[in-house]
Amino acid sequence: MDHLISRLTLEEKVSLLGGQDFWSLPAIPRIGLRSLVMSDGPIGVRGTGWAPEDPSVALPSPTALAATWDPELARTAGRLLGQESRRKGVHLLLGPTVNLQRTPLGGRHFECYSEDPLLSGEIGAAFVTGVQEHGVGTTVKHLVGNDFETDRMTVDVRIGEGALRELYLAPFERVVAAGGWGVMSAYNSVNGLPMASNEPLQSDVLKDEWGFDGIVVSDWRAARETVGAALGGLDIAMPALENPWGPRLVAAVRAGQVPEDVIDEKVRRVLRLAGRVGLLDGVPPAVGSFPANLDGDAVAKTVAARSFVLARNEHDVLPLRPADLTRVAVIGALATDARVLGGGSAQVTPPHVISPLDGLTRALAGVDVVHAVGADPRPFLPALAEPASVTLLGADHRFDVPSAAVRWIGDLPGGIAPEDVTGLELRTTFIPRQDGEHVFAVSGFGTFDLVVGGEQRYSGTLHPPGTGRADLLLSPREQRTTVALAAGVPVEVTLRQTIRPGMAHTVSATLGHRPPGVSDDGLLAEAVALAAGSDVAIVVVGTTEQVESEGFDRASLALPGRQDELVARVAEVNPRTVVVVNAGSPVLLPWADDVAAVLLTWFPGQEAGAALADVLLGAEEPGGRLPTTWPRREEDCPVLHVVPRDGTVEYDEGLFIGYRAWDRAGTPPRYAFGHGLGYTTWRYDDLAATPAEAVVTLTNTGSRPGREVVQVYAGPTGPSAPQRPARWLAGFAVVEAHPGETVTVRIPLPGRTWQIWDGGWRTVPGAYTVTAAHALDDPRLSAALQVSWCG
Numbered sequence: 001m002d003h004l005i006s007r008l009t010l011e012e013k014v015s016l017l018g019g020q021d022f023w024s025l026p027a028i029p030r031i032g033l034r035s036l037v038m039s040d041g042p043i044g045v046r047g048t049g050w051a052p053e054d055p056s057v058a059l060p061s062p063t064a065l066a067a068t069w070d071p072e073l074a075r076t077a078g079r080l081l082g083q084e085s086r087r088k089g090v091h092l093l094l095g096p097t098v099n100l101q102r103t104p105l106g107g108r109h110f111e112c113y114s115e116d117p118l119l120s121g122e123i124g125a126a127f128v129t130g131v132q133e134h135g136v137g138t139t140v141k142h143l144v145g146n147d148f149e150t151d152r153m154t155v156d157v158r159i160g161e162g163a164l165r166e167l168y169l170a171p172f173e174r175v176v177a178a179g180g181w182g183v184m185s186a187y188n189s190v191n192g193l194p195m196a197s198n199e200p201l202q203s204d205v206l207k208d209e210w211g212f213d214g215i216v217v218s219d220w221r222a223a224r225e226t227v228g229a230a231l232g233g234l235d236i237a238m239p240a241l242e243n244p245w246g247p248r249l250v251a252a253v254r255a256g257q258v259p260e261d262v263i264d265e266k267v268r269r270v271l272r273l274a275g276r277v278g279l280l281d282g283v284p285p286a287v288g289s290f291p292a293n294l295d296g297d298a299v300a301k302t303v304a305a306r307s308f309v310l311a312r313n314e315h316d317v318l319p320l321r322p323a324d325l326t327r328v329a330v331i332g333a334l335a336t337d338a339r340v341l342g343g344g345s346a347q348v349t350p351p352h353v354i355s356p357l358d359g360l361t362r363a364l365a366g367v368d369v370v371h372a373v374g375a376d377p378r379p380f381l382p383a384l385a386e387p388a389s390v391t392l393l394g395a396d397h398r399f400d401v402p403s404a405a406v407r408w409i410g411d412l413p414g415g416i417a418p419e420d421v422t423g424l425e426l427r428t429t430f431i432p433r434q435d436g437e438h439v440f441a442v443s444g445f446g447t448f449d450l451v452v453g454g455e456q457r458y459s460g461t462l463h464p465p466g467t468g469r470a471d472l473l474l475s476p477r478e479q480r481t482t483v484a485l486a487a488g489v490p491v492e493v494t495l496r497q498t499i500r501p502g503m504a505h506t507v508s509a510t511l512g513h514r515p516p517g518v519s520d521d522g523l524l525a526e527a528v529a530l531a532a533g534s535d536v537a538i539v540v541v542g543t544t545e546q547v548e549s550e551g552f553d554r555a556s557l558a559l560p561g562r563q564d565e566l567v568a569r570v571a572e573v574n575p576r577t578v579v580v581v582n583a584g585s586p587v588l589l590p591w592a593d594d595v596a597a598v599l600l601t602w603f604p605g606q607e608a609g610a611a612l613a614d615v616l617l618g619a620e621e622p623g624g625r626l627p628t629t630w631p632r633r634e635e636d637c638p639v640l641h642v643v644p645r646d647g648t649v650e651y652d653e654g655l656f657i658g659y660r661a662w663d664r665a666g667t668p669p670r671y672a673f674g675h676g677l678g679y680t681t682w683r684y685d686d687l688a689a690t691p692a693e694a695v696v697t698l699t700n701t702g703s704r705p706g707r708e709v710v711q712v713y714a715g716p717t718g719p720s721a722p723q724r725p726a727r728w729l730a731g732f733a734v735v736e737a738h739p740g741e742t743v744t745v746r747i748p749l750p751g752r753t754w755q756i757w758d759g760g761w762r763t764v765p766g767a768y769t770v771t772a773a774h775a776l777d778d779p780r781l782s783a784a785l786q787v788s789w790c791g
């Protein structure tokens with residue numbers, strides 16, 4: 001690379017270290033370098049825009065992927081997104097997210113894997129391997145301490161060295177060891193230094209100690225210092241908007257504040273990445289041949305089914321037997337408007353979404369499948385479910401959308417330049433199905449005009465002047481208006497959005513609608529009556545984008561709206577009530593002991609309803625196990641609040657987060673870490689353990705084939721030292737067996753199982769107990785083990 005670097009001017013070198021736009025680095029044709037394109041994508045690959053004409057496969061959320069406890073399936077998911085990246089011309093995928101779920105209130109936890117560093121690291125490393133098998137780079141994120149959203153741009157996270165090494169850095173270290181090509185630095189500070197300028201972590205630990213030879217890219221607008229970021233280990237500052245480098249970094253080099261060899265090292269890393277992904281002439285790409293293409297629908301469906309956690313199944317109400325059913329009640333607003341992905345950076349536009357109602361209706365041919373809303377938790381009205389035409393004003397570009405909503409970040413539909421667009425106009429013809437008062441709503445950000453039937457119904461700006469860009473995108477507002485309409489009479493509806501000059505790279509506009517209907521009490525009564533007259537009641541509850549999303553933390557773990565009341569009232573009239581929980585991370589389930597079954601489905605991706613039908617009807621095993629602890633009450637959570645004090649959050653609990661903290665507190669949660677039932681039973685026959693591996697033999701004692709996640713925990717024999725947890729996850733494996741079949745699985749135990757950070761990694765000798773378990777609170781076999789000091 002040095003011969004290429006020597007041919008570049010200082011200005012050209014610096015140009016390669018910052019975005020030329022929202023998503024890409026510039027090309028320099030005279031050295032054979034083409035432009036490198038990045039894209040968001042923990043669950044899909046958005047590309048450089050959010051255009052409806054270019055949909056993206058939408059996999060289940062990362063919490064769902066972790067709930068499979070299956071690294072090979074995570075690798076398959078990665079392969080699919082590598083394939084999608086190549087299809088969309090993306091060279092660097094911005095993911096996965098391996099921040100730990102320190103408190104269940106974290107608003108972005110659906111995008112993280114687990115509360116445990118080993119599980120997070122193994123799933124993340126497998127995902128990265130799968131993506132990069134397609135010659136597409138990954139950026140594991142967000143290094144480090146970005147475990148909550150409150151004041152994330154400015155907060156200083158104070159983490160002790162032991163917890164930092166043993167917990168929070170551990171998944172990043174695992175991904176780097178697996179060969180990841182990129183790391184993204186976080187918005188927050190850690191121990192007094194902004195992460196984009198954090199030399200001790202980005203240079204000393206990541207690059208020098210771990211030997212990382214890839215690039216460190218900032219989170220978007222996380223780099224806010226010119227010299228500090230340049231000297232702090234950052235390689236690429238994104239995006240072009242408000243970038244602190246460019247001419248200012250050139251000036252800093254010429255003033256002697258930043259040595260030019262520091263710039264050269266950053267450029268060397270960028271060119272190395274460009275070579276790996278096939279963008280640099282004369283440098284063979286890291287991957288010469290790609291894996292066979294995968295069926296995106298099939299992968300999405302498989303991941304979803306294997307991630308579903310059957311938390312409760314009284315009297316084996318599941319799986320349902322279609323031959324025994326004549327009428328099935330499917331209840332809940334989310335039964336038809338499924339929440340299949342989380343809000344913020346994780347959002348893509350899927351080619352289709354199969355709702356729970358659609359999936360069950362298709363699977364239960366000949367059965368009367370009926371629906372009632374019951375309780376609607378959505379604070380904003382859903383988009384009018386009518387095809388609409390969108391015109392980009394100023395550019396005269398038109399395209400169609402399947403419903404009345406438009407959103408993108410980055411490139412505009414049709415490749416239109418942002419500066420050419422002054423606004424957009426969304427137009428549709430609506431034919432009411434009912435007489436009465438129809439409610440229309442405008443949501444998004446910007447200045448809007450709504451015209452219904454030729455009459456202006458709203459004109460104004462939804463956000464106050466000076467609202468920041470992140471708040472605009474992540475915290476939309478809504479304005480409603482009521483219009484009397486006659487059934488069957490078409491009415492023209494137009495929503496016009498005015499866009500400030502140069503701001504068209506980020507757009508959000510939704511025309512919401514609610515037809516005339518009964519009151520909230522009436523909706524509940526209708527659902528209860530429907531449930532009382534049905535063989536089984538399937539109630540779909542969950543969170544909304546205004547409750548669980550990037551950009552803010554959750555104020556409460558309670559389900560929004562009157563959903564808890566809905567479940568309780570349905571369960572009173574139907575003993576065969578099955579509750580499907582459509583949430584990306586833990587929520588409170590006060591009715592859990594009163595219903596027949598509870599199935600946790602996370603944000604299940606585009607094949608949500610198809611996977612749900614397969615699991616409820618027994619075509620697939622509910623293969624998931626909890627990657628997080630689910631509490632009974634908020635006040636039971638050992639670590640809960642995320643409100644900074646004087647700009648800082650102290651991680652003063654040390655190593656005691658997640659199940660480690662629940663163990664110390666002694667309070668039983670609703671569902672323990674690793675919990676999950678299946679449709680068969682398992683007998684654990686034998687456990688043999690050495691410091692290097694655990695060998696577990698088990699038998700499927702049920703009447704059907706099944707999958708089991710064998711979990712191995714380790715901890716000191718007898719009382720643990722006060723600063724050490726009583727036990728921790730040491731290894732795991734997925735096994736499959738037919739009825740009566742016995743299988744043996746070898747589970748490696750990493751050397752870190754027996755080590756602590758004490759200014760360096762140190763093995764703690766002594767007596768340990770190794771346990772093979774179905775879940776943390778369901779140990780099956782234990783073995784004693786003596787670990788010797790080994791340096």
